[in-house]
Amino acid sequence: MNHVNTSDWYNSLRQKLESDSSSIEKVSRRSEYWRKSNLDIVSDLVHNTSQIDLSNLKGTCLFEPDLTVLGDIIELASEESDLVSSIMDVIADEESFAKNFFGRLEEKSQKLIPRPLARDNSLSPKVGYALSLSDSFKKPLIIHNKTKTSASNCFQRNLIVIKDDVEATIIETGSNLSVCNSVTEIYLGENAKLNFLDLTGENNIFPKIAHKFCDIAENATFNHFGLRLNTKATRTEIELHLNGHGINTSIANVSLINKRDHFSDENVLVNHNSYECKSRQVFKSVLENDCTSIVRGKIYVAPEAQKTDGYQSSRSLLLSEKSKFLCKPELEIYADDVICSHGSTSSSLDKESLFYLLSRGVLKDKAKEMLITAFISEALDEVEDEGIRSALGHYIGNWTSCFFHE
Amino acid sequence: MLKIDNLKVSLEEEDKQIIKGLSLSINPGEVHAIMGPNGSGKSTLSSVLAGKDGYTVNHGNVKFDGSDLLDAEVEERAALGIFLAFQYPIEIPGVGNMNFLRTALNSQRKTRGQEELNAADFLKLVRSIAKDLEISDEMMKRPVNVGASGGEKKRNEILQMCLLEPRFVILDETDSGLDVDAMKLVSKGVNNFLSSSRSFLVITHYQRLLNYIIPDYVHIMVDGRIVKTGDKKLALHVEETGYKDFLQLGKEKH
Ligand SMILES: Nc1ncnc2c1ncn2[C@@H]1O[C@H](COP(=O)(O)OP(=O)(O)OP(=O)(O)O)[C@@H](O)[C@H]1O
C-alpha cells in the first residue's frame, strides 16, 4: 500500500506493528472468540449495490452533524475545526500529539484477545478523526458517517484524547455504505468524562466491525450506548482498561433486529485494574425472524482491584421461535473483596401483559411497541442526558412501531 | 345488551371443560351478581367475555348488542364498551401508568371514530378520577401497578373503568383485598357510574359488597353452570349457609 506523507514516528510504529502481526491469530471459525460470528465482516467483497435503494440507508440521523466522514475524506462544520483534525493529517505530522497515543491501545488489546482486523486497520488507516480536548464541550459533538459505496473495505481510524477534568459527549450517527473496519482509541484523563453514543448501523446491509479501546485514569467516567437497528452483520469490540481507582463505566446496547438473517454481535471486555471502580453492562436485544444477537461480556478483576462493583445483564426478547440470542457472560476475578453479578434471560413477549393492554383497548401494534419499549428501558436509562435519552426513546419507539408489526 | 346462550368452554391445552352450558341475559341498566365456590368457573367466564387466549368455545354463543361477541378481537371488545376489572391485576414494569391510560383512552376513541383527547384535557380528567378514588399522584406516575398493594391495584382497575367509560363492566372480585374504606370508595365510584345504559356483572364471594352495590339479580354458579337465580336475598342465604344447598343442584343438572 502506498502511504503518502506519513511521519517518521508513524512509519516506525507501522513497521513494528507489521512485523508483530504474523503472531496474531487470524479470524477463523476454529477460534472460540469468532466461532458464532457472521464472518462476512472479514470479507472485502464489494457488494453489488445497483439493486439497492441507498436512500433508505442513511442510518440514524437524529442530530445535525458537526463532522461528516464521507468516504475517504472528512468534512468539518466550521466551528469545531480547531478541535478536530483528520487522522491522515495527524499521522503525517511529526509533532502531533497523536504520536504518544496512536496504536498503543490496539497493541495492548492484542495481548488479551487476538484482533487481527484491528491490526489491519493500524497498518492502513484511510479516514477518520483525531480529537484532543482540554476544555469541556458543552453541547454534544455529532459525527456523521456517510461512507460511500465506492470506498470499499474502508479502514476508519479515530483517536480521542480527553484531558483531566474535561467532560464531553460524542454522538456517532449515519451508516457505512461499504464494508467497514473501524478502530477508535480513547484516552480519558483523571476525573474526565466521556459519553459516547454509537447510533450507527440502522438498516446497515454492509458488514462492519467497530473496535473501541479505552484507557481510563482515576475517577474518570466512561458511558457508552450502542444502538443497532437491523444491522446485517455488525460486530462491536469494546475493551476498557480501568487503570485508576474510583472509575465509573457503563456500556449499554439496544439491538432491534427483525429482517431475515440479520445479525448484531457485541463483545465487551472490562478490565478492572484498580480498586473501587464500578462497571455496568446492560444489553437488550429484541429479535424477530431468524435474526441473531450475540453478546459476550467479560469482567476481569485484577488482584489489586479490591471493592470492584461489576454488573452485567443481558436480556433478549424473542418475537419468533427462529431468532437466536447467544450470550456468554464471563467473570475472571482475582480479588477477594468484590461484588460482581451477571444475569442473562431470553423470553417471548409476555402474554398476560399484552392481554391486559389489549383489554383496555390499546391496539395490537401499539401494545407490542409499548412492551418492547418497556423491555429496552433499562438499557436506555443508562443514557444520562435526559434530552438525548428522550430523543432516542422517541426515535426507537417510532422505529419499533414501523418494524415490529404483524 | 349481553346474551349468553348455552355456552360451553374448555381449556385449549387440555381437554377439560370449565363452562358447561351457561346461559345469562343482561339488559341495559341491570346489575347482576355471580357468586359461587372457588374453581366454579367465574373468572373463566370473565376471561372468555374479554377475549383471552387459551380457551376453546365448544358450544353456544354470546351476543353483545345483537352481534357475535366471540368473533371480535380483544381490543375491539374494549372499544365496543366491554371492561373487565381483573381479579388479579398484573404489574407491567416499564410501561408508565399515565402513558398507558392515555394510549388506551385515545385508542378506543379512535376506533370509535371519536376525536382524541389532548394532553391537558386528559390530565384534568384522570386527576379528578384519581382524587375521587384517593389514588396518589405518586401512584399515577409509576409503571402500571408496579409496587402497588393488592387494594391499590383494585382501585386502579376502577380508575380505568371510570376513565374508559365502558357500557358493560365485569368486576371480578374487585372487593377482595379492599379495606372497609376502600370498599366504600370503590362502591361509590361504581354507583356514580351506574346508568340506565350501563350494565354490571359483579363477581364476589361476599354479600357485604352487595349492600353497597345493589344487584337486580344474584346468580349462583356451580361447576360451570348457573344453578340458581334470585334477588339479593339469595346472597344473604349463601352468607349464612354456604353453598351446600347448591352443590347438589350442580350435580343433578349433569
Ligand atoms: N388456564 C388454565 N389452566 C388450567 N386450569 C385452568 C385454567 N383456567 C381455569 N382453570 C381451571 O378452571 C377452573 C375454574 O377456574 P376459575 O378461575 O374460572 O374459577 P373461579 O370461579 O374464578 O374461582 P375463584 O373463586 O377461586 O376465583 C379451576 O379448576 C381452574 O383450575
Ligand SMILES: [Mg+2]
Ligand atoms: Mg376467580
